[in-house]
Amino acid sequence: MGPQFGRRLRKGAATTAVAAAAVAALSASQAPGVTTDADGRQSTTGAQPSPDEYGQDSATGNSPYYTDLPPLNSPTPSPSTGTTPPATGETEAGIPATVLDAYKKAAAKLRGAKPGCNIPWELLAAIGKVESGHARGGNVSTDGTTLSPILGPQLNGNGFANISDTDGGLYDGDSSFDRAVGPMQFIPSTWEWAGRDGNGDGVKDPNNVYDAALAAGHYLCRFGWDLSDQSDLNSAILSYNNSTDYLNTVLSWLEYYRKGTHEVPDGTGALPGNRSDDPAGASPTPTPPPSPRDRGSASPKPTPPSSGGSSPTPSPTPPGTTPPATPPTPTDTVHHLEDAGTAKLTAMAGDAFSERINTRAETKDGTAVGKVRVRFTIIGSTDATFSTGETVATVVTSSAGVAVAPALQAGEKTGDFTVRAAVVGRSLPGLDYTATVTARAADTLTRVGEAALSCVTGGEFAEQVQVKAAYKGAVADGVAATATLIKSADDPTANDKGPYFKDADGNAVRTLTGLKTDAEGLLTLPKLYADDTAGTYLLRVTTTGGAALTLELTVTVPEPTPTPSETTSESASPSASPTA
Structure with missing residues (x-):
């Protein structure tokens, strides 16, 4: 039977000894505001930051989180074998197999979707540890869905944010107030837009660790943040839960996991025991809401949450006394x-x-x-x-x-x-x-190059026409264009003689549509050919937005080439005979 959520971890003598020896060494490298106790545990202190400058909801609604921090001794790459219990560092470093897989797959997907974010899977692991103890020590099914709900307390303004129900109890089973849901503790209103389908089953479920980990990654990567930059990393973490203590807790686990971790069987992961709002208790668990996979069109009618845990117990009101009215928010x-x-x-x-x-x-x-x-x-x-x-x-x-x-x-x-x-x-x-x-538009077209556009009848033009589009002086890329060999400056209809383009089958065409400028605003037209009609012709290029350019094309009759008989006759003409 796996460990129960909320159980405190035992601290061995070895951990205490290591901690005592390493306190001084750690102080220079630990996250800001982190202190260390005699047992080798770290704790965080510091003022709370001002509300997030972007004005966004936090992912969790600033719900409570687990404050346990990693021990001082570095994690080992694999758990100890034999009958000796593993050291604290080995226990803490183990991440349940399915949960670990979800973190790594989410980070891999984000490397493709948002490469500039540079999100490490260890950051998702750090947040997952702090939010839910890695889904309660890996208490998940084979597809990554939690076997029992992981819910934060009511966000009813009594010690927490005041967030009235936004989902009709659909995700959190509470139709009065919102609660943080699942292994990454999303509140319903944030999940509604941030949710992702991480395991490809067509459902976005905050109770599924693959979905939740991918959603958390996208959430942390918004605003163009580069998480290899410390300032952006701090901003992203604070946007998840707006607390300096939370920031320092996550940073500590991030550094710890970067030093090494290992996989442990699902359901056997170490669990935290100290929570930011109530170190001795775990969150109350109301009757589970239906899984998104089982939901119909009607919203469920949630059962009120059970009492206990960290939910505040209202003080009894003396008989005949009107309870004080709650001031409106x-x-x-x-x-x-x-x-x-x-x-x-x-x-x-x-x-x-x-x-x-x-x-x-x-x-x-x-x-x-x-x-x-x-x-x-x-x-x-x-x-x-x-x-x-x-x-x-x-x-x-x-x-x-x-x-x-x-x-x-x-x-x-x-x-x-x-x-x-x-x-x-x-x-x-x-x-x-x-x-x-x-539509993308251009207001100016100019020709690139100055060589004359000329050709002899029956031949092909040596120069290909290239034009450049601009809009208000800037490059106009991706702008639709049309090229037409027109009858005259006053008649923009397509000509029926003179120069022409060729289609895929080699047939003559005198109007090209579906053209588009490239990233530099350039458009290079296909090669032009001439029929057997000499003369001066016009090529007009137009774009969306009204830009137009008309170019002159000249087709001439080739000069006659002397025939061989004419050449021989001239060379054979007798010269004047000398007179006697």
């Missing part, structure tokens, strides 16, 4: 959302939108409400995203009640799409904004 006072001066949202395909969405939260009488979370969601048939690379962003309103969404980034699909603003934690009508993506 800023979110409770919001009546509606108003646009706060957003300009027209238009961008060319591939470009960033220059305007950003501004939304104001207001009470019924129009008073601005600060410190309210507003979620912006991109909906509709589009490949546009926010500058973060995601299609959902949550921003906290300022003291003026205004939430400014991240900049929008247009994709390649043109047309309109919608961005919907909604108050997190309230069932209020959303506020929709229409954004438009236009």
